[in-house]
Amino acid sequence: MALTLGIVGLPNVGKSTLFNALTRNDVLAANYPFATIEPNVGVVPLPDRRLDVLAGISGSEKVVPATVSFVDIAGIVKGASEGEGLGNQFLATIREADAICQVVRVFSDPDVVHVDGRVDPAADIDTVATELVLADLQTLEKAVPRLEKDVKGKRADPAVLAAVQGAIAVLERGTTLFQGATAAGVDLALLSELTLLTSKPFVYVFNTDEAGLGDTARRAELEALVAPAGCVFLDAAVESELVELEPEDAAEMLASTGQTESGLDQLARVGFSTLGLQTYLTTGPKESRAWTIRRGWTAPQAAGVIHTDFQRGFIKAEVVSFDDLVDAGSHAEAKSRGKVRIEGKDYVMADGDVVEFRFNV
Ligand SMILES: Nc1ncnc2c1ncn2[C@@H]1O[C@H](COP(=O)(O)OP(=O)(O)OP(=O)(O)O)[C@@H](O)[C@H]1O
Ligand SMILES: [Mg+2]
Numbered sequence: 001m002a003l004t005l006g007i008v009g010l011p012n013v014g015k016s017t018l019f020n021a022l023t024r025n026d027v028l029a030a031n032y033p034f035a036t037i038e039p040n041v042g043v044v045p046l047p048d049r050r051l052d053v054l055a056g057i058s059g060s061e062k063v064v065p066a067t068v069s070f071v072d073i074a075g076i077v078k079g080a081s082e083g084e085g086l087g088n089q090f091l092a093t094i095r096e097a098d099a100i101c102q103v104v105r106v107f108s109d110p111d112v113v114h115v116d117g118r119v120d121p122a123a124d125i126d127t128v129a130t131e132l133v134l135a136d137l138q139t140l141e142k143a144v145p146r147l148e149k150d151v152k153g154k155r156a157d158p159a160v161l162a163a164v165q166g167a168i169a170v171l172e173r174g175t176t177l178f179q180g181a182t183a184a185g186v187d188l189a190l191l192s193e194l195t196l197l198t199s200k201p202f203v204y205v206f207n208t209d210e211a212g213l214g215d216t217a218r219r220a221e222l223e224a225l226v227a228p229a230g231c232v233f234l235d236a237a238v239e240s241e242l243v244e245l246e247p248e249d250a251a252e253m254l255a256s257t258g259q260t261e262s263g264l265d266q267l268a269r270v271g272f273s274t275l276g277l278q279t280y281l282t283t284g285p286k287e288s289r290a291w292t293i294r295r296g297w298t299a300p301q302a303a304g305v306i307h308t309d310f311q312r313g314f315i316k317a318e319v320v321s322f323d324d325l326v327d328a329g330s331h332a333e334a335k336s337r338g339k340v341r342i343e344g345k346d347y348v349m350a351d352g353d354v355v356e357f358r359f360n361v
Pocket of ligand 1: 009010011012013014015016017018028029030031032033034035036037073074075076107109112207208209234235236237238
């Protein structure tokens with residue numbers, strides 16, 4: 001399981017610049033709208049300092065971090081659902097994403113064209129949300145005649161048709177499904193096959209400049225604008241320079257802009273918390289590795305991420321918290337201190353659990 005973020009936004013706001021910075025890629029990022037036509041996909045290892053510590057303790061040959069995937073697509077403009085700009089067909093590329101990541105221009109550089117002629121984050125957020133709502137409406141409206149026929153022929157569940165109609169009503173009010181479906185009593189689980197865009201959580205990237213990064217009042221305003229959705233602030237142009245530098249120099253340059261976390265770290269943190277994800281760890285002489293799971297998952301569910309056999313044949317888990325293991329300095333010492341617990345199938349995993357599963361095959 002890897003967290004996948006689909007990057008959306010108006011044209012020329014810095015989506016590809018950010019994508020390049022996050023994925024150390026070199027796709028075309030250029031100062032004109034619709035530079036991106038074909039989607040770009042990148043898988044990024046998620047930096048996790050705990051892995052190096054574990055590798056030291058276990059003498060692991062390698063570390064295998066969790067990953068985050070990013071999909072960079074074309075820019076979307078007002079009227080895209082009616083074919084403006086590049087239309088909205090390309091949105092299909094991000095239907096499988098776990099969350100929608102909207103890049104919003106906050107930087108003011110007058111040399112970079114804004115498609116609507118002015119920098120206005122609130123209006124841009126609205127424009128993009130509206131186009132995503134319209135794209136979902138098209139998907140749902142297309143599904144109605146087919147579903148009606150199938151319900152009549154008893155080949156489809158009438159509850160699905162009702163959910164489609166309920167979802168249409170929510171979207172027609174201009175609300176995303178993520179915000180409005182539950183309150184309207186629409187069961188999104190019934191619509192999962194339609195892979196709707198606005199049923200996913202949104203996270204926002206405010207692409208700003210050095211002045212913007214330091215403007216706490218403005219940041220608070222923007223944060224409030226999108227709350228309760230999560231957001232991050234970064235300068236995509238600076239981020240793309242950071243990846244060219246040695247780690248220490250990059251950290252220094254980041255600090256000089258008043259930031260403590262790289263864009264990738266920020267996005268992974270907000271993405272994980274938005275989607276209710278966490279990691280657990282395994283370690284041994286071969287590798288130290290991070291695994292992504294959902295918060296609240298039990299030990300057998302977590303084991304299933306490694307291999308479905310681990311879940312099916314689950315017997316027990318030997319669990320030590322990362323901090324206890326590091327305190328003890330070795331697995332044997334952690335054990336003799338009574339810090340290694342034997343947990344059964346009802347155990348709910350905690351973030352940073354270091355685990356060894358016992359299972360039957
Ligand atoms: N924080 C920033 N400050 C100043 N300029 C920036 C910043 N972020 C991106 N830019 C500039 O904005 C321009 C557009 O960037 P980019 O190509 O990444 O946009 P895009 O959103 O991918 O556009 P498109 O939708 O056309 O593909 C580039 O010239 C880039 O250098
Ligand atoms: Mg682009």
